[in-house]
Amino acid sequence: MSESFLPYGRHWVDEDDIAAVAACLRGDWLTTGPAVEAFEAAFAEVVGARYAVVVSNGTVALHLAALAAQVGANDIGLAPTMSFLASANGMRYTGAEIAFADADPDTGLVTPDTFQAAIKRAAGPVKMAVVVHLNGNPVDMPEIARIASEHDIVLVEDACHALGSTYRNETGAAVKVGSCQHSAMTVFSLHPVKTITMGEGGVIATNNPVLHERLKLLRSHGMVRGAEKIVNRDLAFARSGDANPWYYEMQELGFNFRAPDFACVLAHSQLKKLSMFAERRTQLKEIYDRHFGDVGELVKPLRIETSAEPVLHLYPLLIDFTALGKERARVMADLRELGIGTQVHYIPIHRQPYYVEHSGAVDLPGADSYYAKALSIPYYPLMTDQDAERVVRALRSVLGINS
């Protein structure tokens, strides 16, 4: 019997998502229409933030967050090295220098200690810091926020993996990732491998009305309209005193980072299924945890702090390939033969030639250790329990582990 290939991650788009997008395409607005604000309002409500701003992808969302925080060429931005490139690049686009923070070798997460160390190591004061809830597993936000505020750092959460995750605050109350209880802004990606999708898309959540205004302004060319904000009043108004209806003004360099209406309609439809997706992800996590929880030191599931209730985006195993005497590339090829897709998340960003050249070499051993062991196995809500059992059997046979 030939079995279907199981990739490491996959979107789930249903007929009702397709019908919603088709209805939008038949309507009057393909972009800058009512679907944008409708989705933003729904998203803000779901994550528990005052505002949400939708943009064309998650990378742009990180760039826009840095622009809104007024990060620029003379500033230093702190980024996690154990993340996707965009966690650093978003700040780098503004010209800021990047200082990298190391990761806990068992979780890949920035910790209060590695955060402190990166601030100390930086060549000057850090203006903005990005921390990533890698795999959907939240970083220690209360403590990291405390350190950030001591140093006057604008803290931004990269929650591209963590839509639906919660953690606990200082009083033990559950906090939704995206509610920005401990940060200025929280950034999400809605790329097809993420928890919900809009094809390409990103969202920035914030509770701060000034940041909200700046995010919207810079998303669309920095174009200002409206009498009270105009600088050149002689161009903006007729002699009669009436406003010239065509008039717009650019006071700051902005971009076109907008998302189209039909993509927002898809995201809005997907958002309604978030709790179903989250529940299914948790069920699959339990199957994997049951099988990999006590295999021993050489193959371990991710450590989750007991105070966090994550909705995992990826399911990584930490495999000691050296001790097992197996090469990771060989293991991946053998699994592929069995129809199992895997991926490595991520190559530490500080190891990228661009950043070695630009920011100089640094020694971040926690991230190197995590990177050496990480392997993401198939994990997405469309998988059946049988699919997950098949992944377990394949891994047992390829890694030569029993029990």
Ligand SMILES: *Cc1c(COP(=O)(O)O)cnc(C)c1O
């Ligand atoms: C996916 C991702 C991004 C970038 O999002 P895009 O929508 O692909 O641009 C940024 N950070 C992390 C951690 C991601 O996983």
